[in-house]
Amino acid sequence: MELTDIIKAENIVSQKSKLITENVMHYCPGCTHGVVHKLLAEIIEELDIQEKTIGVSPVGCAVFAYNYLDIDWSQAAHGRAPAVATAISRLQPEKYVFTYQGDGDLASIGCAEIMHACNRGENIVVIFVNNAIYGMTGGQMSPTTLLGQVTSTTPHGRDEKLNGFPIKITELLAQLDGTCYVTRQSADTPGAIRKTKKAITKAFQNTRLAKGVSIVEIVGTCSSGWKMSPVASNEWMREHMFKKYPIGDIKDI
Amino acid sequence: MGDIKLMKGNEVIAETAIRCGCDGYFGYPITPQSEIMETLMLRRPWEETGMVVLQAESEIAAINMVYGGACCGKKVMTSSSSPGMSLKQEGITYMAGAELPCLIVDVMRGGPGLGTIQPSQSDYFQATKGGGHGDYHLIVLAPASVQEMSDFVVLGFELAFKYQNPAIILVDGAIGQMMEKVELPDYTPRWSEQEIEEISGDWALTGKKNRKQHIITSLEYSAPPQEIFNHKLQRKYKEMREQEVRFETIHCEDADYIFVAYGSVARICQKATELLREKGIKVGLLRPITLYPFPTQAISDLCSKTKGFLTVEMSAGQMLEDVQLAVEGRTKVEFYGRMGGVIPTPEDVIEAFEKIFSI
Numbered sequence: 069m070e071l072t073d074i075i076k077a078e079n080i081v082s083q084k085s086k087l088i089t090e091n092v093m094h095y096c097p098g099c100t101h102g103v104v105h106k107l108l109a110e111i112i113e114e115l116d117i118q119e120k121t122i123g124v125s126p127v128g129c130a131v132f133a134y135n136y137l138d139i140d141w142s143q144a145a146h147g148r149a150p151a152v153a154t155a156i157s158r159l160q161p162e163k164y165v166f167t168y169q170g171d172g173d174l175a176s177i178g179c180a181e182i183m184h185a186c187n188r189g190e191n192i193v194v195i196f197v198n199n200a201i202y203g204m205t206g207g208q209m210s211p212t213t214l215l216g217q218v219t220s221t222t223p224h225g226r227d228e229k230l231n232g233f234p235i236k237i238t239e240l241l242a243q244l245d246g247t248c249y250v251t252r253q254s255a256d257t258p259g260a261i262r263k264t265k266k267a268i269t270k271a272f273q274n275t276r277l278a279k280g281v282s283i284v285e286i287v288g289t290c291s292s293g294w295k296m297s298p299v300a301s302n303e304w305m306r307e308h309m310f311k312k313y314p315i316g317d318i319k320d321i
Numbered sequence: 322m323g324d325i326k327l328m329k330g331n332e333v334i335a336e337t338a339i340r341c342g343c344d345g346y347f348g349y350p351i352t353p354q355s356e357i358m359e360t361l362m363l364r365r366p367w368e369e370t371g372m373v374v375l376q377a378e379s380e381i382a383a384i385n386m387v388y389g390g391a392c393c394g395k396k397v398m399t400s401s402s403s404p405g406m407s408l409k410q411e412g413i414t415y416m417a418g419a420e421l422p423c424l425i426v427d428v429m430r431g432g433p434g435l436g437t438i439q440p441s442q443s444d445y446f447q448a449t450k451g452g453g454h455g456d457y458h459l460i461v462l463a464p465a466s467v468q469e470m471s472d473f474v475v476l477g478f479e480l481a482f483k484y485q486n487p488a489i490i491l492v493d494g495a496i497g498q499m500m501e502k503v504e505l506p507d508y509t510p511r512w513s514e515q516e517i518e519e520i521s522g523d524w525a526l527t528g529k530k531n532r533k534q535h536i537i538t539s540l541e542y543s544a545p546p547q548e549i550f551n552h553k554l555q556r557k558y559k560e561m562r563e564q565e566v567r568f569e570t571i572h573c574e575d576a577d578y579i580f581v582a583y584g585s586v587a588r589i590c591q592k593a594t595e596l597l598r599e600k601g602i603k604v605g606l607l608r609p610i611t612l613y614p615f616p617t618q619a620i621s622d623l624c625s626k627t628k629g630f631l632t633v634e635m636s637a638g639q640m641l642e643d644v645q646l647a648v649e650g651r652t653k654v655e656f657y658g659r660m661g662g663v664i665p666t667p668e669d670v671i672e673a674f675e676k677i678f679s680i
Contacts, residue, residue: 120528121528125538134534138534140536142388142389142526143419143537143540144388145411151377151383152385154386155373155386155393156390156393156526159390181378181381181382184378
């Protein structure tokens with residue numbers, strides 16, 4: 069049997085979503101963004117909403133998300149994605165509008181925008197990738213950096229007296245009446261990835277029901293920023309990040 | 322022929338926005354322009370035309386909502402006053418960089434800092450020279466009457482979409498707060514999906530359907546393409562300077578001296594011109610209507626037969642620099658200004674004029 073006999077359409081059991089472009093991803097080995105992008109592409113394709121989906125990319129590592137997912141995109145100023153998404157959703161209510169934000173973007177500079185978009189109950193989905201560091205700018209402390217965690221701006225470890233405490237922003241957002249579904253997931257094992265896919269699918273389905281903001285936080289790794297191998301990153305995340313940021317649904321109404 | 326009404330300048334902005342088919346207004350309260358959002362909320366245009374009106378959590382959020390709306394090819398706007406405009410600069414430079422059309426209304430008050438709530442023109446530099454970071458310009462319209470507040474909402478959207486660039490109505494609190502007769506435009510329906518497709522179909526975020534994906538961004542990966550893009554912007558600004566200069570001249574034909582003033586100060590100077598003419602002094606007035614592009618050539622053309630220009634502003638002398646650049650030292654350029662919210666009277670202007678030119 070030749071290789072060409074095997075590579076046939078009828079033999080395909082899994083393949084790249086057609087929404088993933090041919091562009092070479094800039095993400096580092098071990099980065100969670102690639103997995104989340106793949107899930108988004110699959111979900112948008114499976115729900116058949118490519119023509120109706122508009123993404124809002126952040127400032128941070130995912131700023132170039134528009135290069136990888138073949139949908140219409142707006143690139144927002146740092147932290148402002150929820151404000152941008154608010155207007156897109158209000159002016160095109162039939163669309164599926166989502167923001168894709170990191171912890172620096174959402175939980176630090178964009179605190180006001182995410183809080184008030186959630187409080188207004190905008191009909192949007194928020195994909196929040198929390199890797200406890202500013203990846204794009206070279207590994208500085210973020211609002212979700214753990215106590216004791218070493219970053220380039222906490223070279224001696226995060227000290228609560230100097231830097232304050234890691235913020236559990238997702239729990240805060242769950243307190244707001246405008247959010248309908250708030251969950252925290254991860255992408256470190258095939259099982260976790262399946263659960264994350266289910267959560268994001270549900271978030272997009274909520275848009276059709278116009279129930280308010282659906283937030284899916286994905287606790288992720290930043291091997292380059294953390295200065296660990298991808299495998300060690302996953303182990304460190306499970307040991308430390310999951311304690312502070314426990315996996316599971318926070319709100320579902 | 323539209324309705325003729327007696328209205329406040331700020332209310333007219335709101336009323337005209339509804340009538341000209343504006344799709345969305347996003348704002349944050351600040352004196353002296355809060356009547357714009359208040360009027361809209363009272364009128365409930367979402368029931369009438371489908372226009373979205375939203376009170377944002379901050380000026381920053383408001384301008385980013387405008388960014389989002391503009392991404393969709395919609396006619397969207399915001400309004401604010403000086404301290405709020407400083408906060409909006411981030412969103413404005415992103416819109417200039419992403420080539421998004423929108424209308425911004427800045428009802429200026431005295432500064433710096435929180436300053437006063439009284440009328441001022443001290444944000445001329447901010448509006449005409451860019452305001453935020455990067456090499457960019459806004460189309461700047463300066464109304465001098467409540468009628469022009471209405472006219473320039475229509476014109477502002479027209480120019481913003483023509484050049485895919487934010488346009489700003491730069492006005493002082495006096496025009497925003499005063500009541501005058503105004504002829505409002507007839508109702509124009511909001512653009513349909515089909516019309517948006519025709520006008521902005523090659524870039525607007527309408528959903529990727531039977532076409533390539535659309536991306537709205539002001540980000541470039543490397544320097545050379547950014548420079549190429551910046552040259553494109555500069556060509557656009559050059560075209561504005563060639564095509565869009567608007568100004569008004571009063572009694573300039575035989576004038577020995579010419580006032581240069583915009584907004585409410587132009588009206589004060591018009592009165593001063595009349596009073597001085599009654600005394601037999603040949604004075605004229607040049608009123609820039611577009612502050613960017615500035616009527617450089619018009620001022621330049623008047624140099625040879627003018628003994629001097631007197632620039633009058635409610636600032637420490639900001640437009641003054643553009644007048645000086647137009648005159649290039651060929652005749653005198655003098656300045657009289659009041660600051661902090663103090664409005665000069667025609668008599669103040671005449672006194673300054675006579676003192677400066679020793680008349």
